[in-house]
Amino acid sequence: MVSVPHLVQYQGSKRNLAQRILRFCPSSVPRLVEPFAGTAAMSVAAAMQRRSGQFWLNDLNSPLIELLKLVIYHPQELADSYADLWSQQEFDSMSHYFGVRRQFNESQDPKLFLYLLARCVKGAVRYNSQGEFNQSPDKRRRGTRPETMRKNIEGVSRLLRGHCELTAWDYREVLEGVSPGDLLYLDPPYQGVCGRGDSRYLSGIEFHEFVLALERLNQRGIAFILSYDGQRGETRFGQALPKSLGLQHITLTAGRSSQATLLGRDEVTIESLYLSPSLCKQHPIDIPNETREPRQLTLW
Template sequence: MVSLPHPIQYQGSKRNLASDILKFFPHKVNRLVEPFTGTAAISIATAAKRISQNFWLNDLNKPLIELLELIVEKPHEIVNAYTNIWNEQHHDSINHYFEVRENFNKTNDPKLFLYLLARCVKGAVRYNSDGYFNQSPDKRRKGTQPEKMKKNIEGVSTLLKGKCKFTCLDYREVLAEVKTSDFVYIDPPYQGVCGNRDSRYFSGIHFDDFVLALEQLNRREVAFAISYDGRRGNKVFGNTLPWELGLRKIEIEVGRSSQATLLGKDEITVESLYLSPNLADGQLSDFASYISKSPNQLTSMGKHGQFSTVT
């Protein structure tokens, strides 16, 4: 896929896997719903591929959703705000960052949030136990240059403006409202590190509640795909979704883990994609053709958890 605009370099974003994930989407979707939208990487890619032109972006992180809405609907306003904040960096840019962070924690202003996301260490969002953003600045750089940020923001706005619904709801409220004509892409907090709470999120999700929500989607015959668990080397992250849901599990090889490399290990990171029964049944004929063309190694797992490598 051609390089797509992404104003927010968010750790955990699916922007680098979007082209692989989209291979398993229907060719056309009436509306794409993202209950855990994050930086909307999948919606951006879906719009660019013209799979859908109608989107519901939801995330429990309110400043993040408000920031996305500014980027999509009022690009010039957020570009000007970011440029002004970026240009305010003086000889003590580290102190400037902490001043902006303190102000953000008092106001939850999404314009301030963009600067923090662009400047913080590894684009990694972190919150303390009181829900305040507490990630440190990257001392080697001052954040995305304003001109580059402008280009990315305008690119996203061109793809999504006037096509989105923005909400800040619990994911279960969103799933309860989706229609059979929708396609739902679900990318919850990474359970390998979050459990019921992770410093990257206001709250995690409970496994049993999540499974129940998926059962209800199946009963209503809503098509969906889930990015959920994964593994690095021999280490598995999180619970595997139960076979009773009738999901087909796809494992996408992401590549060598940078963290493992730093530790002198040669470990490959693999992420899982689960397809709902109604989607999987219609897509099975596409699996082999996708895998033969994909630069990533991919393994298909049957509905009962048995591996079957497709070549």
């Protein structure tokens, strides 16, 4: 089986669930739109399966979008830059990382951002109150080796080059720009909605505004898949979505929680998936009825 290329181990990425999520998609759609694209794991997987020939990748984090542009349209230049940065950490990797982080916060250079993402703790993006990237380096590793990074960059570029629109807009602008026939995959920050002060993101989204946006999509007959809330052990995340949205709820077992393992706990992560009424009408599938207990709905 050919592996799907991926840029970095980006926290919150649905890379490991992408193949299973795509089972709920039509076999072919004119355009797949990701308003919260991250590292575009879903679009890469969909391109690999040839489910769509056009993609709209959007993320409010503009250096991340600029990085994706380099990945797609200037893969060799980016891979060369990464190899150079990676090799410079040989003698004092910690000081080198902090130096690159300082340069990135001053310049917002996406080439520097790639090195930080590959080397930071758990691939987790963190920002301070001034909007500066402040995640620490992982002391146990030195980041993806250059030859592996080059292979992945080239793989993503081959799949998406010439097929993408890339923007760094507010998600609501993207939702207003979609058309009937598009399929949206929505993966808002932190399994649903986080506050605007959450250090993991440059900006959160407000719950009531998000619900209104989903209602508007339903009114327009736009098909969408939403990764929203979930559960780790006995802890649940995300405010419940209104029943009035008419979304079909599915739960996916994502495996053992790495965060809980670090804390000495054996907990399984369960993530929720919601299918819009328009999608269910276009692409009927046999799904168990929604229940209050996600474990009873797990399909895998």
